[in-house]
Amino acid sequence: MLERLQRVLGLQTIPGVFFTSAGIALLFVILAIPFDQEVAGAFAVLTGWVAHHLGWFYIFSVSSLLVFLLWLAVSRYGSIRLGSDDARPDYSTLTWFTMLFAAGIGTILMFWGVAEPVSHFVKPPFNDVEPGSEQAASDAMTIALYHFGLHTWTIFAMPGLAIAYFSYRHQLPMRISSLFYPILGKRTYGPIGWTVDVIAVLGTLFGVATSLGLGALQLNSGLSYLFGVPTTGWVQVVLIAVITSIAAVSVAFGLDKGVRRLSQINIGLAILLLLTVFVVGPSVFIANGMVESVGSYISALPWLAFWTDTFKASDWQRQWTLFYWAWTITWAPYVGIFIARISRGRTIREFITGVLFAPTAFTLVWFGIFGLSAISVEMDGQIALAEHVQQDPSVAIFAFLEAFPLTQLASLLSVIIIIVFFTTSSDSASLVIDMLTRREDQPSLVRQRIFWAAAQGVIAATMLLAGGLEALQNVITALGLPFCLLLMFMAVSLYRALKADSLGYSVNELVQGRAFDKVNATAGTQQEPKNVQ
Template sequence: MGLRTDPVIFSVSVALTVLFVGASIVFTAPVDALFGTMSAWIITNLGWFYILGVTTFLIFLVWICFSRYGRLRLGRDQDRPEYSRLTWFAMLFAAGIGTILMFWGVAEPISHFANPPQNNVEPQSVPAAQQAMGYTLYHFGLHTWTIFCLPALCFAYFVYRRGLPMRVSSIFHPFLGDRIHGPLGRAIDILAVLGTVFGVAVSLGLGTLQINSGLTALFGVEFSKPVQVLLIAVTTALATTSVALGLDRGIKRLSDLNIALAVGLLLFVLATGSTLYLVRGSIEMVGVYLNWLVPLAFWNDTFGDTGWQGDWTVFYWAWTITWAPFVGIFIARISRGRTIREFVLGVLGLPTAFTLVWFSVFGLSAFDIELNGPGGLVQTVVVEEDIPGALFAFLDNFPFASVVSAVSVLIVIIFFTTSADSAALVVDMLSSRTQEGTTPVRQRVFWAVTSGVVAATLITATGRSGLDALSEVVTVIGLPFFAMGFLMMVALLRSLNDDTVPEAVHHLPTLRVHLPRRRMPRIPRIPRPADGEPAPGSPRWIIPRPGGPGTERPGPERDHSE
């Protein structure tokens, strides 16, 4: 067929995807029950593992960044970055959690504001607002980007410094060796393909609900399955066009456009809202985030045991980890030539800083509307549970609400388009024989269409409950990836140590030198002579006193001819 794929990875991944979609349609209730039970068990019994794991990954990355390994370049020593820092940031952000910020920017702060995670705080109060921002920033700050940064760093290192294929199995080369090209390596890559396809399908479904809600608020479009399927088709068509144009002409241009529109929306809310209040609050939220970061990094809800953490934090980490192969490979693909220190600081620092500003502006504005304005957001988000419509209910409180809402819909569409086409590019790398993703266009188009078909099929078959079921599926699929994270740290550290130790010294055998024991000759003891008499058997040397007669000793004759 003219394809350049790994037949096993490609065919098995496609077969399992079709099998899952068919089973979800035909056996909806049993499939939902199976994955629901497994997901609930993971969240209940392994929640502590997720909390400890992400915090461990973060500590490891910070240490790697500032250690002697930070000077190593992700590529050959003479390689330099392909993209500018601004373009690089826009691309990694658009492919990362840009979609999530649009979806949860208002909804999560308001949810925690109305229902505080800790019961000792009065709902809809100032302490509740501070706690809500602390938890929200914890969910979308350093910890989320840690989940993306660790595999991305491993991909970039093993691909660009070791020359291995752009696959998840390449990370485990220090353990498996050439067996990464065998059945075990292919099994790892198949799992990565499935996790990426399902994770993107969930996000496409959530984005479709948000876009449909925005169109309903703007033009009265019916909130229904046919409309949502049509929206998925439009988003998939845009993603297919973008992925066909390639990384530089398609994804890069869309990412630049989208980050410009997102920054424009942020500045609009900042300028037309309570500007002074938002500026002061954004600075204060930095302190709130730092104050809550360490306690929440190790918090497991041990004493309260309310189940809140399983519904929010553990689910976030489990869902995010299914995106890790996709986002990690994409970030590695656009980061060749950067040093490890620049890479870690950029991937962790820049998106976290933008996330902090974004949630500070939108979250504090939402609190201002509830505490000092007309309110209504708690009613929409918590009482009516209209989370997709939270952003548009929020924008109704600002000037030019219709125009700004339309721009927001466009931003959401482009965010989900960049996520879909980036995922298609990455899945194509995982299932192909090539290293740089230079495959036939039809392969990348196939994976873009597949993600759209999976999302549309589930919406058509089971509606929103189908997306909930798929969320439970990615939670189950994400568990092996989470366990792999610890192996990734060990594999990366071993390889980094090999690179920083000189080759000749690293392979120099240990030498043991055995010196013979030598005994010093004994000096005979000379008896002390009597006054004025030499010792018996000793030469009769006359040692004149200093300055006495006979102290003038002629020196040796020297040749002065030279």
Template sequence: MAKDSEENFAKVRTTSFGIFPEVCAPVFLVSAGLIIAFIIFGAGFTGTAEGVFMDVQSWISSSFGWFYILSASIFLIFVIALMASRYGHVRLGDPFESPRFSLVGWFAMLFSAGMGIGLLFWSVAEPLFHYMSPPHGEGESAEAAIRAMRYTYYHWGLHPWAIYSVTGLSIAYFAFRQKLPLTIRSAFYPLLGDRIYGPIGHLIDILAVFGTMFGVATSLGLGVLQINAGLNHVFGITESSFTQVVLIAIITGFATISVVLGLTKGIQRLSQFNIIVSVILLLFILVAGPTLFILRFFVETSGDYLQNLIGMSFWNDTFANTGWQNSWTIFYWGWWISWAPFVGMFIARVSRGRTIREFVLGVLLAPTLATFVWLSIFGGTALDLEVNQGVGLAAAAQENVATTLFVMLEELPWNAIISLIAVIMIVSYFVTSSDSGSLVIDMLTAGGHTDPPKSQRIFWAVTEGVVAAVLLVAGGLEALQAASITAGLPFCVIMLGMCYCLVKGLREEPITPDPQETEPEAPSETMGEISSDENEASPASS
């Protein structure tokens, strides 16, 4: 294994290209060229593009849905087995290095990483959809309500965070323990050796760029749909493709300002704002909504999820073939996998100094628990209004999924103020997602540079907004789903390779049997170390 971080970083050759001062030319030019070609195709041939998106989604879902299902379960089994193995005490950094963040601070950032536009979009609508049209049994019953939350937890719980754990753990181990560049290609060093600095390594990072770009664009597209729906609900602003493109342009402008301000003044403050407002909104709904019902609902549905976890993890809709799984589970697994480079990179950066066992326990359990609390409060309130109070939220969700959150908030006190706060929060998550996503893509296209030039981040932030706009115009929600499923497939193969390489790397390293070894000492400066401005940064996830 390579040990000199500066020497290894120098092997990824970077150069200036026009207005971009530091890029890995093969990764940057190929990624940017293909994405720009996609933009031209989607914007210039909208009707054709919509048909292509739908055909690709249908083919991948039908042909490779089983592969997504199996892979996601493999990732969950893999990280749990690694946590329980003799490698669990291996530190993600130097052997005696202390964690960079306190346990409370680390959990807070993991919580922040798990709360994003996607959760705001689906936390109310998804349980209602599953209640009306469950994958098994009859809908619109008490059993259907419990089953609805079982599958909502399945889509947002342990499996997504296992996907993020695989990527984050691989990046952290090879960057901080083996002193390789902070990029996806480094995870393949045990298999490829110095060939990671050549064409094969470039291809790996290009696939990671594509996954991140379309994963982030999917979230941005969902966010704009919901912002437009909220503005229509509160202020009567028309819902249309034109309005949504204008909103993308405006909010991408905010993201660009955040890029220019930098991590400390930009994304860090927005992330802290996101957490504060999210907790306020969560507590308000818990208190103003059916509090006792929510508490009972959380306990019962969490137990139901755990009881049925193994069966759900391998269910493939083999005989019924209703298309339900393709529309929901396959979309989610593709979305999470396409987000894996982005969220994995962030998790790795804030987890330096943790052991593998601490990492898996923290990344799997803390965000999953926080997400279940969120879903039980939002989804539980929605199902109580639907099942016990006859409000008709499910019909509203089927008519326009983006408005469902605001229709639910209308049933609570101070609904106009709370709806406005929800819109502001979605905008803030949009900005942090765009800014953080552009940072990760820029790092990948700059050869793993931990503080790449702002001009390149601005380019990628604008590009993300344009891709989201093209997807919305060329097919709306269906096109967003198609983008995630398509972008996630090749990176799913990459992730399976990462599992193999991580085990191979651990086996080749002499492992000290004593996890306490000696008193921690100050960590050394490495190219894998994040700058002081980045220590508090926290992006929004899907």
């Protein structure tokens, strides 16, 4: 029946993945619009249960994956190339980095670059820290860097590395289900594999929709500041519709013409805004604070990475760390595949080093300039920044810019940057979802990519109308759990394949058991790898 429906609609898909994913998304929208309060309440209850019973699992999983990736980078597996042994990167390092950033967390940095440090500065998560103190300022920067540094990019790097390895090294389809081929074998191409891909599609849809929702909140605040546009749910829905339309046009051009060019333009605009704030802001204070913040982040990372707030009965972890990890995890299939698409030819060591440390370094600079400047503004009492942030975090960056010259121009530039980040997130996600829902031998149809771009916008609008920021947080914290489990299995699957690869065995031999048996038999011995055709 699904294949007949596909022929009638003129689509090129894996029917079980495409129609199941689209059907579940449609069902959510149909239920959430008339029963918005009930749906929001149900996700609030589910999120509370997940946070109370499985919050520790989120914390442990992400930190364990970071340790695993760092070990891979320095191990003998680090020299394995993502492709044939003579393959070379498709993109220059600079272009690769700009695409990583724009499709990764550009929108997130714009939203939280000011809001998070100020929030922790005036309301520290630690009992023995006085709000507004020097220690509160230091802790605020450390926590912000923890949330947006190595851990965030670990969540993106894990699926990205696994996808690139299995696709370019073993010619498996570029889908999440392929990562489990060493475990599932031929069942990867059946209902079990389709279920994995459906989870990945839904995670991507809701994860990107959450970002679009946050972007709409922030755009509404910016337009309200600049032009007096009212701040309402329906204005935000209109903004989502407009930006989704722009993303649909971009996605029609594909990866090279659409996403790459927008990414390069936007990284330039973001750096311009960054340098402007640094030059007109408290430059010496920022420089001193950035150096100190890096040291504080590095020294606090070992204990902070496994901190679960055990001895304090508060909701802080659910509202901040668990939300971030779950949100990033739902993005992981999309960003992972996108990173894999642009990373062919690099070694595993190059991939891990680049994906973990280059964006983290930029994040350190971003929060160093925006976060420290915002804390300085709050400490000097120039404007009631903390009051704005606590009332509505989406207005944070625009309230912050009031403390500097050329406020209107800087705010307008911020709005443009948010729009382009909004667009690159949506169009690159649409490209990835299209890949997840069709076979590699099927053409990528423009109308399918546009459909997924529209679906993200509709889900974002629905969640906003169902409860705004709190609804976005609750839905994502609950939905991130299934893919968190997949990430852990993904690491096991990758390790098994790398172990066999280092001895020259193919992934098919690994599935059949022959390679893994020989890997175990030769563990600790020196053996020349055989050539596998």
